[in-house]
């Protein structure tokens with residue numbers, strides 16, 4: 274099995290789809306000759322031509338609105354937004370159009386569009402190349418929100434997204450783009466949307482995380498192990514729809530939960546998780562559910578390391594919960 | 598209303614072929630020195646970036662005349678709304694090299710206290726409102742500020758800068774349309790360097806020019822050789838005076854060329870022919886204006902030597918001073934989110950400070 278980085282795994286998923294399905298098109302800024310600013314579409318235009326791997330003018334509403342039109346007409350577009358921080362010019366197209374077309378047309382039309390975008394901090398990108406806006410999209414019925422944390426998952430989840438019937442916001446943790454290499458199966462395989470993964474098994478506390486916060490949480494769990502605490506890390510993989518069953522199963526078993534995300538705290542995805550646990554697993558809890566998140570501030574440039582949750586910060590929450 | 602012919606004063610060799618605007622000799626020399634300063638800064642800052650001493654840099658190399666020429670006709674009370682490549686406008690208006698270097702490093706001496714990425718410098722003392730990073734947004738702000746100046750019967754003029762790529766954004770449309778409808782005193786200055794990262798102009802628009810787009814909004818549009826400092830000054834002067842005297846907005850397309858990569862992160866050899874870059878080397882704006890000045894007896898080799906040494910020294914001192922400054926304090930993440938810090942945020946700040954200091958937060962888990 275070949276070893277791949279997340280970037281290579283995503284390229285591979287796109288290549289497999291472009292080869293097998295003539296309806297697939299990739300569009301976005303700099304995705305052609307340049308292969309995308311993160312090189313995710315490297316070599317694809319050379320292989321499939323400029324009609325199927327298309328550079329666009331600089332307008333995100335054009336990219337996503339255009340993808341919606343293509344999808345209605347029967348194609349399978351994958352739109353790249355260069356950094357998710359630049360998705361807002363297309364926010365209207367996403368929340369008013371993409372998410373609602375099936376419902377408002379009483380199922381006459383649908384738009385199976387995949388919107389891919391690198392998200393998150395850790396690359397010294399400053400305020401507008403580091404944000405984590407997943408909560409905005411999770412608040413929008415009609416969308417699916419997927420965030421992989423490993424190369425193999427990135428490929429399998431993207432292939433699921435590209436063959437599904439509904440739109441997917443596919444957020445790629447750019448900090449993990451090249452930091453991990455692992456075995457990735459060749460050819461087509463799918464990882465189901467809506468299913469969480471146990472990143473590390475444990476018995477006394479569940480850390481719920483996704484994207485770049487998964488390895489951070491695993492590191493914190495390892496720190497906890499040194500203190501004799503057995504901590505489980507659940508990689509959610511899909512935020513919308515949430516794998517509620519897996520979350521509740523784990524939390525009921527361990528009786529404790531810590532939630533980690535890099536997005537700001539207030540009304541972040543952690544609030545949804547915490548509410549779900551309170552609604553369905555309150556009696557199993559032995560301690561309050563804690564959140565470790567980015568601060569309720571914009572994302573800083575120089576001080577990003579103090580903004581982003583790290584293992585130390587996650588461990589502080591684990592410690593508090595374990596000692597409660 | 599639209600003039601698509603490329604306005605020129607100097608040919609590629611610096612010979613006068615058009616009508617030169619009136620500019621005092623001392624200013625002509627200062628303009629040249631400024632372009633040299635921009636060029637030198639680009640070289641030095643890119644090298645700092647390559648050494649890992651700053652995180653990111655965006656070059657203006659090859660675009661010095663467009664940038665400097667757009668700044669010269671402005672008054673101090675006029676406002677500018679720049680994008681990535683117009684740091685030279687702020688520098689012309691009084692931002693210091695040291696302030697700039699501190700911003701590039703993002704240290705405690707940075708006016709923006711390390712909050713923004715390098716090359717996103719806002720400097721209120723020179724009425725410069727830097728862009729966020731989101732292409733196109735600043736153009737609408739320039740329009741709004743100009744509209745406000747008109748409502749308040751002030752004769753300040755606003756300049757909104759945009760790249761050729763940015764003209765595809767919907768904010769471009771809103772800015773031009775509103776400005777024309779409201780007859781706002783704004784000049785939209787487009788640096789058409791013919792590239793938006795790897796996307797060439799031909800993939801951005803198939804209009805015969807960018808200037809012609811102004812016609813659709815009922816706005817005056819002009820096209821100027823952006824590597825010809827005198828032509829840019831002439832065109833900009835007309836546009837600014839028109840706006841100031843109630844004549845409404847103008848759209849200026851300055852045709853130039855991005856000689857380097859999009860930024861320090863970009864490798865242009867992946868997508869464009871180096872031969873193309875060579876053809877533009879022959880049209881270098883600094884050499885061209887230098888030749889003109891030499892012809893007039895206003896510039897000597899000794900001048901260039903002295904200025905280069907002075908500029909080099911200024912930059913060295915700025916870098917030394919800036920590198921000696923500490924990072925911004927942790928509190929600076931939390932201030933300025935609002936005028937007054939909400940209680941919840943104050944709790945987060947106290948917790949962050951305790952964590953940073955390696956101490957425990959007193960009492961219950963605070964968050």
Ligand SMILES: Cc1ncc(C[n+]2csc(CCOP(=O)(O)OP(=O)(O)O)c2C)c(N)n1
Pocket residue numbers: 302331333355359362681682730731732733759760761762763764788790792793794855859
């Ligand atoms: C809304 C938005 N989309 C994408 C980007 C990423 N991006 C940064 S600069 C750039 C190209 C800009 O080209 P142009 O407007 O011609 O300006 P230039 O860089 O050539 O000065 C792109 C696509 C962005 N900053 N904002």
Ligand SMILES: [Mg+2]
Pocket residue numbers: 760761762788789790791792793794
């Ligand atoms: Mg450009």
